[in-house]
Amino acid sequence: MLISSWTSPKTTKNMPSKIHEKGFFATAPISRGEVVAVKLGHAIDRATLDANRHIIKDSEMQIADNLFIAPLTDEEFPASMVFLNHSCEPNCGVAGNLMFVAMKDVKAGEELTFDYAMHYAEPDYAMDCNCQTTSCRHRITGNDWQLPELQRKYAGYFSWYIDQKIKNSNTP
Numbered sequence: 001m002l003i004s005s006w007t008s009p010k011t012t013k014n015m016p017s018k019i020h021e022k023g024f025f026a027t028a029p030i031s032r033g034e035v036v037a038v039k040l041g042h043a044i045d046r047a048t049l050d051a052n053r054h055i056i057k058d059s060e061m062q063i064a065d066n067l068f069i070a071p072l073t074d075e076e077f078p079a080s081m082v083f084l085n086h087s088c089e090p091n092c093g094v095a096g097n098l099m100f101v102a103m104k105d106v107k108a109g110e111e112l113t114f115d116y117a118m119h120y121a122e123p124d125y126a127m128d129c130n131c132q133t134t135s136c137r138h139r140i141t142g143n144d145w146q147l148p149e150l151q152r153k154y155a156g157y158f159s160w161y162i163d164q165k166i167k168n169s170n171t172p
């Protein structure tokens with residue numbers, strides 16, 4: 001059986017988005033706390049990630065310091081993609097390392113988004129943000145999880161991996 005991410009039957013993926021080319025959308029009302037997607041793939045180390053970057057592109061989820069979940073074939077890549085875009089005012093957060101949950105009630109037709117700061121910690125990473133929200137940071141980096149205001153705003157919605165990093169960085 002092909003390794004494939006799970007997406008809620010109340011969602012549709014790979015649809016045109018105003019944020020970035022393709023997005024992940026609610027097709028029915030979704031309540032706060034509902035699981036909207038589970039990201040699945042192979043558990044691989046950084047060397048394997050680097051060696052397969054042409055297949056994985058930027059679809060991996062980091063789950064520990066040297067452990068990632070990612071597709072490893074061209075067939076698995078589209079099946080693993082959820083197309084959850086970044087927003088600086090997201091309606092979804094991370095639960096555990098691989099699940100995405102609604103942080104608020106979402107209406108049918110709304111795009112589902114999360115904040116990359118919730119799961120991403122590559123120090124050299126940066127991208128421009130075009131989310132059009134009043135909270136927009138404009139420049140998103142792999143160090144944003146360290147921002148105290150985001151740690152407050154997203155408490156309970158960081159991945160387990162980022163949560164451990166926050167706990168360790170706050171230990172005197």
Ligand SMILES: [Zn+2]
Pocket residue numbers: 087088089129130131132133135136137138
């Ligand atoms: Zn933004």
